[in-house]
Amino acid sequence: MAEKPEDLSLPQAVVGRIINDALPSNTNVSGEARKAIAKTASVFVLFTTATAAAIAQKAGRKTMNGNDVLEAIVEMEFAHFREPLERSLEHFRETQIKKKKPANKKSETTPAATSSSPSSKKSKNSEQVVNISDSD
Secondary structure (H helix, E strand, O other): OOOOHHHOOOEEEEEEHHHHHHOOOOOOOOOHHHHHHHHHHHHOOOOOOOHHHHHHHOOOOOOOOOHHHHHHHHHOOOOOHHHHHHHHHHHHHHHHHHHHHHHHHHHHHHHHHOOOHHHOOOOOOOOOOHHHHOOO
C-alpha cells in the first residue's frame, strides 16, 4: 500500500494527456512542470483515499465506495467538484448496468453457450474493456 507520495507514481503518458486536454493547443508545458503536476496528483489521490477510507471506517464498513469519495471531496474543501463527480459516477454506473444487460440476455438465449463442444465455449479469462468518460 502506498503510504507516501514517493510510493505512488501516476503514468506519465496519462498525466500528459490530461494536461494536454486541459490546456489550449498552443500551450507548452515543461517536463519539470509535468513531473510536478504528476506528484501533486499523486498526493491528492493519497489524501482523498485516506479521507474516504476514514469515512467508510466511521460508517462501520471496511469497503470504501464512490459515495465515500464524494464525501471526502467535500470534507477536503473541494465541494465545488462534487456535482461534476456525481454526474461522472452516475454515468459510470449506468454504463456498467448497460454492459451487464446484453451479456446476460445473450447467455440466456444462446443455445451454444450451454453446448459442450470446445469451439462454442467462451474462455472464463476473457478480458473486458471498460471505458469511462467524464465528458458529460
